[in-house]
Amino acid sequence: MSENGMKLLQDQLNALEDNIKGDTVPAEDVRAFVALVKQFFGGHFEQTAKDGEAFDPRLYGELGELAKFINAARHEFADVSPGMLQEEQLPEASDQLDEIVKTTEAATHKIMDSCEQLQGVNQRIRDRMMTIDPPLDPDVAMSIEDALNEGDTHVTNIYEACNFQDITGQRIQKIIKVLREIERQVFRMVIVFGLRNKGEALEEKDRTALAETEAALLNGPQKTGEGLDQDDVDDILAKLL
Amino acid sequence: MAVNKNMRILVVDDFLTMRRIIINLLRQLGFNNVVEAADGKQALDKVHEEEIDLIVSDWNMPNMTGIEFLKHVRADEKTKAIPFIMVTAEGKKENVIAAVHAGVSNYIVKPFNAATLKEKMSKVIGEF
Numbered sequence: 001m002s003e004n005g006m007k008l009l010q011d012q013l014n015a016l017e018d019n020i021k022g023d024t025v026p027a028e029d030v031r032a033f034v035a036l037v038k039q040f041f042g043g044h045f046e047q048t049a050k051d052g053e054a055f056d057p058r059l060y061g062e063l064g065e066l067a068k069f070i071n072a073a074r075h076e077f078a079d080v081s082p083g084m085l086q087e088e089q090l091p092e093a094s095d096q097l098d099e100i101v102k103t104t105e106a107a108t109h110k111i112m113d114s115c116e117q118l119q120g121v122n123q124r125i126r127d128r129m130m131t132i133d134p135p136l137d138p139d140v141a142m143s144i145e146d147a148l149n150e151g152d153t154h155v156t157n158i159y160e161a162c163n164f165q166d167i168t169g170q171r172i173q174k175i176i177k178v179l180r181e182i183e184r185q186v187f188r189m190v191i192v193f194g195l196r197n198k199g200e201a202l203e204e205k206d207r208t209a210l211a212e213t214e215a216a217l218l219n220g221p222q223k224t225g226e227g228l229d230q231d232d233v234d235d236i237l238a239k240l241l
Numbered sequence: 242m243a244v245n246k247n248m249r250i251l252v253v254d255d256f257l258t259m260r261r262i263i264i265n266l267l268r269q270l271g272f273n274n275v276v277e278a279a280d281g282k283q284a285l286d287k288v289h290e291e292e293i294d295l296i297v298s299d300w301n302m303p304n305m306t307g308i309e310f311l312k313h314v315r316a317d318e319k320t321k322a323i324p325f326i327m328v329t330a331e332g333k334k335e336n337v338i339a340a341v342h343a344g345v346s347n348y349i350v351k352p353f354n355a356a357t358l359k360e361k362m363s364k365v366i367g368e369f
Contacts, residue, residue: 109257115265152269155269156269156355159265162258162262166262166351167330169256227331228333228350230332230353233337233350236334237347237348241341
């Protein structure tokens with residue numbers, strides 16, 4: 001802002017203050033001040049250029065280059081069919097991943113159902129052994145019990161292995177969130193570049209996607225070799241607890 | 242003193258699969274008196290409705306996270322002494338420290354096995 005312009009504005013402001021009568025300011029004074037402000041800012045670039053102040057004509061050139069870049073990007077973006085990407089391909093990818101989670105979850109429950117059945121069978125054999133009359137030879141009974149215990153150990157191993165569903169499920173949910181964020185950003189670009197006119201849907205969709213993004217509480221399962229393993233956690237606990 | 246295997250254990254996790262895994266592992270360890278909740282809010286209701294002797298809770302859950310649930314448990318005179326084991330897939334140092342500061346009794350990193358669960362429970366409720 002030039003020194004002359006600043007002085008003019010300050011003078012007008014002072015005059016305005018001087019003319020305050022009670023709680024009112026004459027309307028013509030306010031109009032004059034507003035006109036001056038509009039005139040000042042409207043002619044700011046021209047004035048500063050005349051004054052030889054901070055205005056840099058290279059700015060126009062850079063803005064022109066930026067406009068060209070945006071225009072080129074807009075055309076390139078249009079070539080990749082963003083509408084199809086945002087409306088079909090990305091949601092389809094998310095849906096497919098969602099299906100994987102559901103399918104593995106269903107399979108895991110089926111595996112666990114069978115494990116529970118197996119445990120039930122083992123228990124029934126134990127119960128039956130207790131009621132056999134005459135009782136089984138102790139060595140035979142012991143070997144059967146050992147076999148049942150071994151069976152139980154394998155069932156436990158299966159339960160432990162079912163951890164995979166929780167871990168993979170969380171990882172896939174993380175990927176789905178990323179895909180939805182990409183979908184949201186593509187949609188935003190579609191609107192910004194005017195490639196499709198569905199501005200009204202933007203707000204609701206944005207809010208949903210944003211809420212989902214913010215809902216990520218922790219970052220989810222750590223990658224193999226990253227983060228702390230149980231031993232590391234135990235070391236920390238040993239120091240703190 | 243011998244551990245009472247009839248103690249009531251609250252298992253909290255939003256993944257039904259994970260709740261089933263933990264409940265079955267607990268059963269393998271001889272603990273059959275288990276109640277479950279799908280998030281911190283449900284779990285908080287349970288600790289107020291029932292006599293709970295041990296909590297095994299996930300961290301990452303909707304509605305109320307495990308750490309928020311832990312803070313509520315520790316803030317209430319009636320529930321503050323309940324042993325609380327946090328189970329999470331994320332092993333970040335700052336999370337472990339935050340859990341300790343909130344009053345966690347022990348911390349298990351997923352995936353885990355029955356031996357780890359037994360070891361952590363033993364540290365909290367005594368050898369069994």
